[in-house]
Amino acid sequence: MSDAVTPSVPRGEFDFQHRPETDQSFENALAKARAGDRLTVADGIELLTTGTDRPGIDRERKERVLEAADRRRAEVVGEEVTFVANLNNNVTTACNTGCLFCNFKDRSEQFRTSNGADHGGFTKTPAESREIVADAVERGIYEVTSVSGLHPAFALDEEHREILETSERGDLNYRPPAEYETDPGNYVEQIAAMNVGGVHVHSMTPEEAYHARRGTDWSYEEVFRRLKAAGLDSVPGTAAEILVDEVREVICPGKIGTDEWLEAMEAAATVGLDTTATIMYGHVENEAHRALHLDRVRDLQDRTGAITEFVPLSFVHEETPLAERGMVTGGATTHEDELMIAVSRLYLDNIEHVQSSWVKYGDAQGLKMLTCGADDFMGTILSEEITKRAGGGFGECRSIREYADMIAAIGRIPVERSTDYEHRRRVDPGADTLGPRLGPRADGTPLLRDH
Numbered sequence: 001m002s003d004a005v006t007p008s009v010p011r012g013e014f015d016f017q018h019r020p021e022t023d024q025s026f027e028n029a030l031a032k033a034r035a036g037d038r039l040t041v042a043d044g045i046e047l048l049t050t051g052t053d054r055p056g057i058d059r060e061r062k063e064r065v066l067e068a069a070d071r072r073r074a075e076v077v078g079e080e081v082t083f084v085a086n087l088n089n090n091v092t093t094a095c096n097t098g099c100l101f102c103n104f105k106d107r108s109e110q111f112r113t114s115n116g117a118d119h120g121g122f123t124k125t126p127a128e129s130r131e132i133v134a135d136a137v138e139r140g141i142y143e144v145t146s147v148s149g150l151h152p153a154f155a156l157d158e159e160h161r162e163i164l165e166t167s168e169r170g171d172l173n174y175r176p177p178a179e180y181e182t183d184p185g186n187y188v189e190q191i192a193a194m195n196v197g198g199v200h201v202h203s204m205t206p207e208e209a210y211h212a213r214r215g216t217d218w219s220y221e222e223v224f225r226r227l228k229a230a231g232l233d234s235v236p237g238t239a240a241e242i243l244v245d246e247v248r249e250v251i252c253p254g255k256i257g258t259d260e261w262l263e264a265m266e267a268a269a270t271v272g273l274d275t276t277a278t279i280m281y282g283h284v285e286n287e288a289h290r291a292l293h294l295d296r297v298r299d300l301q302d303r304t305g306a307i308t309e310f311v312p313l314s315f316v317h318e319e320t321p322l323a324e325r326g327m328v329t330g331g332a333t334t335h336e337d338e339l340m341i342a343v344s345r346l347y348l349d350n351i352e353h354v355q356s357s358w359v360k361y362g363d364a365q366g367l368k369m370l371t372c373g374a375d376d377f378m379g380t381i382l383s384e385e386i387t388k389r390a391g392g393g394f395g396e397c398r399s400i401r402e403y404a405d406m407i408a409a410i411g412r413i414p415v416e417r418s419t420d421y422e423h424r425r426r427v428d429p430g431a432d433t434l435g436p437r438l439g440p441r442a443d444g445t446p447l448l449r450d451h
C-alpha cells in the first residue's frame with residue numbers, strides 16, 4: 001500500500017462553494033488522460049488529488065499521473081527544452097491594489113513628494129526604461145518583459161490623462177504625476193520607450209489594461225490597439241491568480257473578476273497579440289478551483305488560439321499579507337507542484353507549451369518539472385540590478401551556458417526560442433562559449449561577462 005502525503009496547507013477553513021468532490025473515479029480519469037480524451041473538471045480534480053476517495057496525496061498514483069503527463073509532453077513537443085533570452089524591466093512598485101499574496105508592491109502614498117519617507121521601492125521614467133532595455137538588447141536579449149504596480153499616475157496616453165484629470169469621480173485611483181517623486185509617464189510612452197532596436201515587448205497584463213482604461217468607456221480592444229501601435233508585441237497572462245471569483249474575493253478583492261480577465265485576454269488576441277496564461281496556486285484555494293481554472297483557460301484558448309504557453313506559479317508565502325494574517329501557513333507541497341504541472345499538460349490539450357519556473361521551484365525541482373509534463377524553462381531574466389552588477393554575483397539570472405548544461409544533464413535538448421516559439425535554435429552544450437543568437441543584436445556573445 002502506498003503512503004499518503006497530507007498537504008502542508010490546511011485548506012478548507014474558507015467556506016467555499018466549490019469543493020474537491022466528484023462522482024468520477026481516479027482510475028477512470030487517468031484512463032481518459034492516457035487515451036488523450038478531453039478531460040472534465042471532475043477528471044482534473046481526481047488527478048490533482050490523486051483520487052477523492054482517499055485523503056492526502058497517494059505517491060504511487062501521483063507517479064502514474066506524472067508518467068502520463070511526461071509521455072504526453074514527448075508526443076506533443078518531443079525532447080526539446082526551450083528558453084528565451086530576456087530582460088525583466090518592471091517600471092514601478094507603486095500600487096494600491098492591496099492583493100494579499102503580493103510582496104512586490106509599495107503603497108503609492110509613499111512615493112509622493114509630500115511624503116518624504118524612505119520606502120525602498122522604485123519608479124522609472126520612460127527614458128530610464130529605454131536605457132536599460134537598449135543596453136540589454138546590445139547584450140543580445142530577444143524579449144523584454146515588463147509587469148508593474150498600478151501606479152496612480154499611470155494613464156494609457158495623453159487623451160486618457162485628460163479624461164482622468166477632468167473627471168469628477170473620486171474612485172479612479174488617479175493622481176497627477178507632479179505629485180510624485182518620479183513621473184512614470186504613461187503606458188504608451190513606456191511601451192514605446194522599451195520598443196528599442198526590434199526587441200520583442202511582452203507587457204500589459206489584463207490588470208494593467210484595466211488600469212489603462214479606468215474612467216472611460218473604451219473597450220479592451222481599443223486599449224490594446226493603441227498599445228500595439230506603440231510597439232507592444234504580446235501580453236503576459238499574469239494577474240490570473242485563480243480564475244474563480246470566490247477565491248479572488250479572498251486573495252485579491254481589489255482586482256478585476258474572472259470574466260473581465262478573460263474579456264481582456266480575448267481582446268488582446270482579437271487585435272492580433274499573442275498571450276500567455278498562468279495560474280498562481282498553493283494559497284487558500286483547493287483542487288476544485290485549480291481544475292476550474294484550467295477549464296477556463298482551455299475554453300479561452302478554444303476561442304482565441306493565442307496562448308503560446310501555460311505557466312503554473314507556486315505561491316511563495318513568505319512576507320505576504322496572507323501569511324502575516326495567518327490565512328496561510330505555507331505554500332503547495334512538492335507533490336502538489338508536480339501534479340499541477342502534470343495535470344496542466346494533460347488538461348490543456350490545446351496549449352503546446354507548459355513552463356517550469358526555476359524562480360519559483362528552484363533549479364533542482366525546476367529540472368524535475370521537465371519530466372512531469374513541462375517543456376519550457378523560462379528565460380534568462382536579466383534585471384537591471386543584475387546588469388549593473390555584471391561581473392559580481394548574478395542573483396536571479398541564468399546564462400545560456402547554465403541552461404545548456406542543466407538541460408543536457410537530464411538528457412534533453414537545449415533550445416533558445418523566440419517569445420512565440422516560432423524561431424528556435426538548438427544550443428550545442430559542447431561549444432566553448434555560449435550566448436544568445438535570436439535577439440535583434442545577438443551574435444553569440446555570452447549575456448554575462450564572466451561566462
Ligand code: SF4
Nearest residue numbers: 095097098099102149
Ligand atoms: S496589482 Fe496586486 S499583485 Fe500587482 S503589484 Fe499591485 S498588489 Fe501586487
